[in-house]
Amino acid sequence: MQETTPKKKKKGFVIKALAALLLVIVVLSMKIKDITVTGNKRYTDEQMVAFLFPDNMSRNTGFCYLRDRFGEHEQIPFVEDYRLEFQGINKLEIIVYEKSVVGYVSYMSSYMYFDKDGIIVESTNQEIPGIPRITGLKFGHIALYQKLPVESEQIFQEILNLTQILSIFEMKVDKIQYSSNGDAALYMGDIKVILGGNENLNGKIAELNDMLPQLADLKGTLYLDTYDETRSGSMYSFKPMQQ
Secondary structure, three states: OOOOOHHHHHHHHHHHHHHHHHHHHHHHHOEOOEEEEEOOOOOOHHHHHHHHOOOOHHHEHHHHHHHHHHOOOOOOOOEEEEEEEEOOOOEEEEEEEEOOOOEEEEEOOEEEEEOOOOEEEEEEOOOOOOOOEEEOOOEOOOOOOOEOOEOOOHHHHHHHHHHHHHHHOOOOOOEEEEOOOOOEEEEEOOEEEEEEOOOOHHHHHHHHHHHHHHHOOOOEEEEOOOOOOOOOOOOOOEEEOOO
16 A cells, blocks of 8 residues: 655645635635615615625625524514525525504603504614604503503504505504594694594595695694595585694
């Protein structure tokens, strides 16, 4: 049997070292360049990419794969979770699963955002555009990831119904106010809209949507609590704001 000489051993070691170095160089040179984002409404594509890829190293394909496979996902406000789909060495899709947020309440200098079941999902000191403020609810101590402690949990279904209808009409409101008996009022700029009870909300919001062009430059209170779906061409009172 032919023995391996020290010279051959050294040569073999050098070859292996060079191969390992070449592999490291190849791995480090693999960069994610093409990123698409789906499922996101709260954040722009650019914001999501900035959350997950804040520096050059985070875009390395190998590092990104290992971090996603074995590490913890980034905690992003209003995002339940996300999934990374590798579509090649340089191409990646971020699939975002957002938290279902229907409104927020003000509590101890913070804004507490809750989902359709009344669970507090986020606490922040900033108001997020597009999410209405809910007032008139009576509650005690609030804790993150716990249900908002209100007198009647039925109110959450009513809030969900109303916000879904507003979404259908792509109607933005600043605030939704509830009275002690559950009647609702909307605040839209300088207009207050009295909706009354939770019945016939689709019809009430449809009427409001038709009237918005006429309300554009007005200040005051519109009363839609007298809406009756059995009567067509109903007249609604509008009380101008006192100057």
